[in-house]
Amino acid sequence: MDIILQLTFAGIGVGSIYALVALGLVLIYRATNVVNFAQGDFPMMGAFILVVCLLSAGLPYWLSILLSLAGMVVFGAAFNLGVYYPLRNRSYLPVLISTLGASILVQNIILAFYGPQPANLPALLPFRGFQIGSVFLDPQYIVIIGVSALLVVLQYLFFEKTLLGKKLQATSQDKEMAGLLGIPVKRMIMLTFVYSALLGGIAGILVAPIIYFSITMGNAIALKAFAATIIGGFGDIRGAIIGGIGLGLIETFGAAYISVPYKDGFAFVVLFAFLMLLPQGIFGEKIAEKA
Amino acid sequence: MPLLELRNVRVSYGRVEALSGISLMVEEGEIVALLGANGAGKSTTLRTISGMMAPTSGEVVFAGQRISGLGPEKIVRLGLSHVAEGRRIFPGLTVRDNIMLGASNRRATRRELNADVEEMFALFPDIRPFADTLCWKLSGGQLQMAAVARGLTARPKLLLLDEPSLGLAPLIIQKVFEVIREIQRRGTTVLLVEQNANMALSVADRGYVLETGLLKLSGKASDLAASDEIRAAYLGGRAA
Ligand SMILES: Nc1ncnc2c1ncn2[C@@H]1O[C@H](COP(=O)(O)OP(=O)(O)O)[C@@H](O)[C@H]1O
Ligand SMILES: [Mg+2]
Numbered sequence: 460m461d462i463i464l465q466l467t468f469a470g471i472g473v474g475s476i477y478a479l480v481a482l483g484l485v486l487i488y489r490a491t492n493v494v495n496f497a498q499g500d501f502p503m504m505g506a507f508i509l510v511v512c513l514l515s516a517g518l519p520y521w522l523s524i525l526l527s528l529a530g531m532v533v534f535g536a537a538f539n540l541g542v543y544y545p546l547r548n549r550s551y552l553p554v555l556i557s558t559l560g561a562s563i564l565v566q567n568i569i570l571a572f573y574g575p576q577p578a579n580l581p582a583l584l585p586f587r588g589f590q591i592g593s594v595f596l597d598p599q600y601i602v603i604i605g606v607s608a609l610l611v612v613l614q615y616l617f618f619e620k621t622l623l624g625k626k627l628q629a630t631s632q633d634k635e636m637a638g639l640l641g642i643p644v645k646r647m648i649m650l651t652f653v654y655s656a657l658l659g660g661i662a663g664i665l666v667a668p669i670i671y672f673s674i675t676m677g678n679a680i681a682l683k684a685f686a687a688t689i690i691g692g693f694g695d696i697r698g699a700i701i702g703g704i705g706l707g708l709i710e711t712f713g714a715a716y717i718s719v720p721y722k723d724g725f726a727f728v729v730l731f732a733f734l735m736l737l738p739q740g741i742f743g744e745k746i747a748e749k750a
Numbered sequence: 751m752p753l754l755e756l757r758n759v760r761v762s763y764g765r766v767e768a769l770s771g772i773s774l775m776v777e778e779g780e781i782v783a784l785l786g787a788n789g790a791g792k793s794t795t796l797r798t799i800s801g802m803m804a805p806t807s808g809e810v811v812f813a814g815q816r817i818s819g820l821g822p823e824k825i826v827r828l829g830l831s832h833v834a835e836g837r838r839i840f841p842g843l844t845v846r847d848n849i850m851l852g853a854s855n856r857r858a859t860r861r862e863l864n865a866d867v868e869e870m871f872a873l874f875p876d877i878r879p880f881a882d883t884l885c886w887k888l889s890g891g892q893l894q895m896a897a898v899a900r901g902l903t904a905r906p907k908l909l910l911l912d913e914p915s916l917g918l919a920p921l922i923i924q925k926v927f928e929v930i931r932e933i934q935r936r937g938t939t940v941l942l943v944e945q946n947a948n949m950a951l952s953v954a955d956r957g958y959v960l961e962t963g964l965l966k967l968s969g970k971a972s973d974l975a976a977s978d979e980i981r982a983a984y985l986g987g988r989a990a
Contacts, residue, residue, distance in 0.1 A: 622860070625847050635802065641823055
């Protein structure tokens with residue numbers, strides 16, 4: 460029983476990371492109809508800035524996090540202007556290829572200037588964790604789950620309760636009509652990229668202490684996030700969250716009870732099963748909403 | 751000075767010319783009907799006025815200012831609101847939110863926005879019960895009312911309406927046209943595109959008739975309603 464609780468806790472922790480990245484993926488997809496193949500570089504970038512500030516420059520943790528967040532705002536804006544904006548009136552394919560190219564470019568720039576070595580980041584909270592009954596709680600996982608939950612709540616309030624949130628929703632549902640009403644569409648899309656980059660960056664900051672930083676760390680995360688959006692129902696916000704957490708749980712339990720080396724494979728077995736049996740995903744019937 | 755003037759406007763989709771030199775004007779306070787068969791270029795005319803398309807030559811002048819080429823976001827801020835073909839209501843937002851977003855062309859506080867939405871529900875009591883319903887659940891008539899309400903929330907000097915009667919039951923069409931009269935009474939000028947010529951001419955002051963990208967006729971609504979050419983164009987074998 461305790462081991463089940465323990466695994467559930469870890470699974471939700473890992474799944475929260477997938478969910479944050481998946482959320483960013485879905486928001487960009489809804490705003491631009493493009494699947495961003497560089498989504499995994501958002502967490503990598505967030506973690507990389509943290510590594511540089513914390514380890515190379517020796518800044519305090521809180522300041523490093525602030526700088527990383529600021530860096531992600533700039534990165535998201537630059538990504539919008541450099542990768543999406545020039546191709547915004549083309550079909551999805553050139554944009555998709557552009558995001559793929561951006562991913563390769565970003566990873567290789569860091570490789571050239573920083574080098575290939577992975578980095579081990581200290582945990583955010585200094586204490587070692589605690590025991591509840593016989594369940595051991597790692598503080599980093601507590602932080603991950605807490606921050607992710609908070610972000611999901613804030614995002615919900617922002618999109619559902621504020622006028623700006625509704626303008627963003629309107630833009631993602633019908634850009635041309637949004638412009639016709641006077642909603643500044645370019646600014647809305649810019650905001651979407653910045654927010655999506657921030658979400659990814661936060662995921663990277665949170666996860667780096669438990670998986671090591673490396674230039675390619677985002678690739679696996681992006682694949683899982685993508686799988687999460689398919690499982691949840693592509694383009695659906697709730698689906699991204701449920702799919703991400705579900706995938707984290709499946710992976711963690713699979714590793715514990717079936718096989719550790721095949722841990723990354725479970726995500727794709729589940730993805731494959733969904734594509735065969737329930738291609739519209741868990742929340743897929745809401746496709747009607749997009750008609 | 752007319753509120754809106756089109757001077758010899760030409761518009762193309764790629765290499766296909768949809769408008770081949772249109773000149774028309776709308777005076778302040780009027781309801782002007784723009785009639786024509788399917789494919790004549792009515793929607794293209796409205797899209798050109800609201801800035802969704804740029805003319806290849808000619809110009810659009812609104813309230814004394816040349817607006818062709820400004821783009822839709824700027825034009826709607828000048829007080830020109832376009833209720834587009836197909837209603838284009840945001841399906842994943844509520845009726846209330848859709849109407850509220852109509853005010854995106856101007857600065858307004860939350861309180862002013864709520865008052866504006868209330869005013870629209872007073873004008874369209876039929877959609878008030880659905881205020882907090884997501885729009886993909888609405889019927890065609892309800893969507894049309896929400897679309898007109900959203901267009902009016904921009905507080906336009908000129909409202910462009912693209913086939914507000916399309917696909918609606920006769921009783922609902924009556925209601926929509928009553929509202930169009932009421933809009934005029936409140937001081938808003940209306941340019942109304944319709945295939946339903948009889949209905950449109952019954953509310954309009956003047957009318958224009960488009961045929962494949964060119965204006966064929968224009969005149970007082972009552973004269974057009976009585977003209978044989980209109981009857982020929984609308985009741986003769988042209989596809990509706
Ligand atoms: N998006 C488009 N691409 C190419 N041609 C178009 C497009 N929209 C309309 N057209 C053409 O332009 C002409 C005028 O269309 P439109 O303005 O929609 O007519 P109406 O509103 O009077 O039915 C038609 O011949 C139509 O086929
Ligand atoms: Mg039309």
